[in-house]
Amino acid sequence: MNEMTKTYWENYWKQLGKDVPENVTAWQFGASPNKLASLVISGRKTATCSAVVTYEKLGEPIPELGEYSVILNDADEPLCIIQTTELVIQPFKKVTADFAVAEGEGDLSYDYWHRVHVEFFTEELKGFEMEFSEDLMLVCERFTVIDVKYKNSYRRDTMITTKKLEEQDYELIRAAEKVIEDNYRYGRHHIGAAVRTTSGKVFAAVHLEANVGRIAVCGEAMALGKSISEGHPDFETIVAVAHPHPHEDIENCWVVAPCGMCRELISDYGQNTDVILKYQGEIVKCNVMELLPEKYGSELE
Numbered sequence: 001m002n003e004m005t006k007t008y009w010e011n012y013w014k015q016l017g018k019d020v021p022e023n024v025t026a027w028q029f030g031a032s033p034n035k036l037a038s039l040v041i042s043g044r045k046t047a048t049c050s051a052v053v054t055y056e057k058l059g060e061p062i063p064e065l066g067e068y069s070v071i072l073n074d075a076d077e078p079l080c081i082i083q084t085t086e087l088v089i090q091p092f093k094k095v096t097a098d099f100a101v102a103e104g105e106g107d108l109s110y111d112y113w114h115r116v117h118v119e120f121f122t123e124e125l126k127g128f129e130m131e132f133s134e135d136l137m138l139v140c141e142r143f144t145v146i147d148v149k150y151k152n153s154y155r156r157d158t159m160i161t162t163k164k165l166e167e168q169d170y171e172l173i174r175a176a177e178k179v180i181e182d183n184y185r186y187g188r189h190h191i192g193a194a195v196r197t198t199s200g201k202v203f204a205a206v207h208l209e210a211n212v213g214r215i216a217v218c219g220e221a222m223a224l225g226k227s228i229s230e231g232h233p234d235f236e237t238i239v240a241v242a243h244p245h246p247h248e249d250i251e252n253c254w255v256v257a258p259c260g261m262c263r264e265l266i267s268d269y270g271q272n273t274d275v276i277l278k279y280q281g282e283i284v285k286c287n288v289m290e291l292l293p294e295k296y297g298s299e300l301e
Contacts, residue, residue: 001026005070008078012147025063026070026078031120033074035161036105040071041080041148045104051121052089052137057128062139063087068146078149086142092121093134102142107271107289160291162284169276169285172196172239177253179204180219180243191256193219193240195227203227220262224269237285238266239276255283263292 029036039045100113122132180192194204205222244250257277274285
């Protein structure tokens with residue numbers, strides 16, 4: 001435990017007027033530490049799992065019920081304190097859908113949990129020259145958040161995990177640019193969007209502006225509707241671009257992020273869809289659920 005973490009841990013208990021417990025460890029999540037930590041802080045993630053063999057190979061003790069942990073970011077800075085409230089050691093294949101939901105990742109489905117954890121443990125076990133199997137023993141923990149160091153300052157954008165664009169993604173951007181360049185009309189069509197389906201088909205469309213602004217239809221919605229109308233309802237990636245207006249001193253179109261309603265719409269029709277957007281000065285893509293961590297739901301769903 002580094003000095004910063006030790007100071008945070010000790011000060012937390014001192015301000016409560018209590019003795020400092022000794023059963024504590026400090027660690028960061030092995031995959032996407034900032035993103036997963038932010039899910040813990042938000043209350044979305046209340047469980048985690050790790051391979052028993054990892055503790056054995058590294059000579060580290062297996063977590064215990066009631067143990068405290070200081071969660072760190074990728075710079076080894078303390079973010080919050082959690083306490084293990086439930087601990088079960090079981091094979092990978094015995095993990096339940098309920099536990100997958102408690103892990104708080106992706107679309108909260110068991111299928112998503114299974115896919116990303118197979119990938120994670122497969123890669124982790126390579127370091128021990130071992131192969132993954134469904135019989136891999138896991139330490140499955142549920143926990144509660146005891147304290148958050150920066151209750152109001154942990155940035156929302158740390159939750160976004162991005163991926164680099166491939167050539168087909170640049171082609172999708174060009175399709176969106178072309179449709180709006182061909183159809184731009186001031187006060188009517190300003191945004192172009194293009195969606196690529198899982199079958200590789202690309203559908204592009206422009207947004208519709210109305211004199212009554214609140215009934216405008218976004219380009220992403222138009223592209224999705226066009227794709228579905230042509231019999232292609234399964235989406236892989238979507239992008240929107242803005243066309244400069246005549247009075248703007250801008251020469252080319254630029255990529256824009258979907259509005260809140262479009263994020264809901266895209267996720268309604270494909271929670272595995274990637275969205276191309278500008279993030280921290282770079283054009284990248286991410287899963288739509290990264291942009292919508294607390295998706296709207298109803299009792300009918």
